[in-house]
Amino acid sequence: MKKLITIACLVLVCLVVLILFYLNANVTIDIGESTKFSKEEVQTAVNCVIENFEKNFQGCDLKKLWYDEEKSNSEIASYMSFGRGSVNGVKEENVIILFSNFYVNGTGGPVSLNPHSPYNGWNWILIRDGKTGNWKIDDSGY
Numbered sequence: 709m710k711k712l713i714t715i716a717c718l719v720l721v722c723l724v725v726l727i728l729f730y731l732n733a734n735v736t737i738d739i740g741e742s743t744k745f746s747k748e749e750v751q752t753a754v755n756c757v758i759e760n761f762e763k764n765f766q767g768c769d770l771k772k773l774w775y776d777e778e779k780s781n782s783e784i785a786s787y788m789s790f791g792r793g794s795v796n797g798v799k800e801e802n803v804i805i806l807f808s809n810f811y812v813n814g815t816g817g818p819v820s821l822n823p824h825s826p827y828n829g830w831n832w833i834l835i836r837d838g839k840t841g842n843w844k845i846d847d848s849g850y
Contacts, residue, residue, distance in 0.1 A: 768817040
């Protein structure tokens, strides 16, 4: 009986991994060029957003995730002057903003999103404690 339960659990885990792989297989990722961050730093931020999206945006399909340094810098200036960056003590060099397009399917997503709707240019504001710190999402939205 224990063997049967173990096999069933392994099959279930494999199915979940395959489903997550399939959902992300259709995501276009463009980390662009950067003079501020290495490719690895940007990729780590991308991974952080994808993990958060899978966990907190169930019922949504991530279509595109990208980094545009010029646009990011413009948004960072606003974040540092008028957003949480003006009060949380983060340094500008420890902020990155990624952008995404996603679709909320019929089962819906987070409560505040409209079912059967696209969301384009959604911002993901990530911060870290320092050059070697881990990225974490500080805010997201428009």
